[in-house]
Amino acid sequence: MQNYYLAVDIGASGGRHILGSIYNGKLQLEEIYRFENGLTEKDGHLCWDLEILFLEIQKGMKKCKEAGKIPASMGVDTWGVDFVLLDKEDKVLGAAVGYRDKRTDGMDAEVYGIIEEKQLYNRTGIQKQIFNTIYQLMAVERTEPDILQRAASLLMIPDYFHFLLTGRKVQEYTNATTTQLVNPITKDWDYALLDKLGTKNEIFQKITMPGTSLGHLSREISREVGFDCEVVLPGTHDTASAVLAVPACDDDYVYISSGTWSLMGIERMEADCREESRLANFTNEGGYAYRFRYLKNIMGLWMIQSVRHELDDQYSFAELCSMAEKNSSFSSIVDVNDQVFLSPENMSQAIKDYLEGTGQKTPESVGELAACVYNSLAKCYGEAVEEIERLTGRTFKRIHIVGGGSNADYLNQLTADYTGKEVCAGPGEATALGNILAQMLKAGNFASITEARNCVYDSFGVRVFKNRKEGK
Numbered sequence: 249m250q251n252y253y254l255a256v257d258i259g260a261s262g263g264r265h266i267l268g269s270i271y272n273g274k275l276q277l278e279e280i281y282r283f284e285n286g287l288t289e290k291d292g293h294l295c296w297d298l299e300i301l302f303l304e305i306q307k308g309m310k311k312c313k314e315a316g317k318i319p320a321s322m323g324v325d326t327w328g329v330d331f332v333l334l335d336k337e338d339k340v341l342g343a344a345v346g347y348r349d350k351r352t353d354g355m356d357a358e359v360y361g362i363i364e365e366k367q368l369y370n371r372t373g374i375q376k377q378i379f380n381t382i383y384q385l386m387a388v389e390r391t392e393p394d395i396l397q398r399a400a401s402l403l404m405i406p407d408y409f410h411f412l413l414t415g416r417k418v419q420e421y422t423n424a425t426t427t428q429l430v431n432p433i434t435k436d437w438d439y440a441l442l443d444k445l446g447t448k449n450e451i452f453q454k455i456t457m458p459g460t461s462l463g464h465l466s467r468e469i470s471r472e473v474g475f476d477c478e479v480v481l482p483g484t485h486d487t488a489s490a491v492l493a494v495p496a497c498d499d500d501y502v503y504i505s506s507g508t509w510s511l512m513g514i515e516r517m518e519a520d521c522r523e524e525s526r527l528a529n530f531t532n533e534g535g536y537a538y539r540f541r542y543l544k545n546i547m548g549l550w551m552i553q554s555v556r557h558e559l560d561d562q563y564s565f566a567e568l569c570s571m572a573e574k575n576s577s578f579s580s581i582v583d584v585n586d587q588v589f590l591s592p593e594n595m596s597q598a599i600k601d602y603l604e605g606t607g608q609k610t611p612e613s614v615g616e617l618a619a620c621v622y623n624s625l626a627k628c629y630g631e632a633v634e635e636i637e638r639l640t641g642r643t644f645k646r647i648h649i650v651g652g653g654s655n656a657d658y659l660n661q662l663t664a665d666y667t668g669k670e671v672c673a674g675p676g677e678a679t680a681l682g683n684i685l686a687q688m689l690k691a692g693n694f695a696s697i698t699e700a701r702n703c704v705y706d707s708f709g710v711r712v713f714k715n716r717k718e719g720k
């Protein structure tokens with residue numbers, strides 16, 4: 249009998265239930281259910297609707313039952329940094345404010361009034377992103393201190409869902425590191441930092457590794473969905489799951505986990521918390537089996553997703569890519585990591601304003617606008633690779649692009665051109681796949697990460713793109 253493992257993979261714009269299994273030595277994936285997600289405005293803040301998301305999680309589980317494919321285990325992964333606070337009766341306090349909300353404006357200065365920015369990086373190795381949990385907690389502290397006082401626990405979003413599924417509260421390690429409150433040497437909460445910030449230590453859960461079983465579904469949930477299964481922690485930070493699924497058999501590569509964000513970096517066993525690394529804005533996020541994800545957050549496909557949305561979703565991503573390709577001579581470039589693109593009222597306008605402000609030609613068609621976005625992203629990848637090579641003193645042969653964005657062949661080709669490296673694209677389902685691999689590793693289907701990654705390569709292959717630019 250085939251064993252199924254269920255990944256519930258929730259991103260900023262939607263979630264999926266994917267069942268994974270092994271057949272004749274190859275990995276097989278089956279999408280069981282798909283649902284929408286997004287930030288909605290509530291009382292002046294951009295929030296996630298966790299109640300609806302949890303109903304969707306259960307709906308997808310019921311679909312497994314209907315299909316007669318009961319998973320042996322399941323796990324949930326989501327984006328990083330966001331959390332909920334629960335009171336002592338385990339009721340959510342306040343709203344689940346999302347990371348693109350502006351409540352963190354100015355919170356960096358508040359935090360640096362307590363601990364110097366340099367020192368914070370040195371202690372945590374985490375890149376400054378204004379939406380990191382540390383700045384969000386400061387926003388709660390400054391605007392709703394009563395909520396923090398009443399809080400009995402803090403749970404990151406996937407941990408909250410695991411709690412609702414099993415009744416167990418833990419803090420999964422990879423996602424914990426996105427808070428900017430974890431020490432990369434002890435791999436535990438930086439309690440001295442928490443004390444400095446005045447945050448109650450008791451609200452933080454025990455840090456627990458991917459591959460740990462949380463036991464079985466609670467009786468109520470299993471009655472509701474019609475089956476029981478084990479819940480096994482994946483790398484609950486979606487990027488950690490995606491990196492686990494990179495189909496590489498050596499370490500001579502840089503990866504890009506390409507989705508709403510582009511996370512570009514390498515895996516390594518130790519964190520680099522030097523000042524040089526901070527200035528280049530690299531982060532040391534925790535990965536599966538304590539491998540660090542030394543990477544840079546790049547604005548990613550969010551820009552083109554927003555542009556597409558502003559055009560009433562009338563073009564598919566494939567169409568936008570081909571329109572961009574036809575306008576590839578349009579040479580205006582934006583700095584995709586400029587904060588003006590994080591949460592603008594209107595992305596197309598923000599791009600035009602940026603181009604005007606920097607004295608460049610503004611796009612006159614959708615194709616030119618899309619060309620500007622894709623070229624700007626690929627140029628940023630090119631710069632990031634140079635920085636990685638400079639900071640590590642190594643050179644890398646190829647780039648693995650995984651995740652939904654790896655389906656954009658035009659961007660894959662541009663990435664090869666701007667970085668001068670060979671690009672290996674795929675699999676597109678890396679995040680769900682990485683979630684499943686952690687469960688399969690726990691179940692003993694693979695003896696090692698290398699074996700699991702080889703199996704990803706054998707099962708899905710990669711599409712290769714070569715650099716076309718001279719001098720690169």
Ligand code: LRH
Binds near residue numbers: 259329486487507509
């Ligand atoms: C990608 C991601 C990224 C985080 C951001 C908040 O989905 O998890 O790694 O920085 O969302």
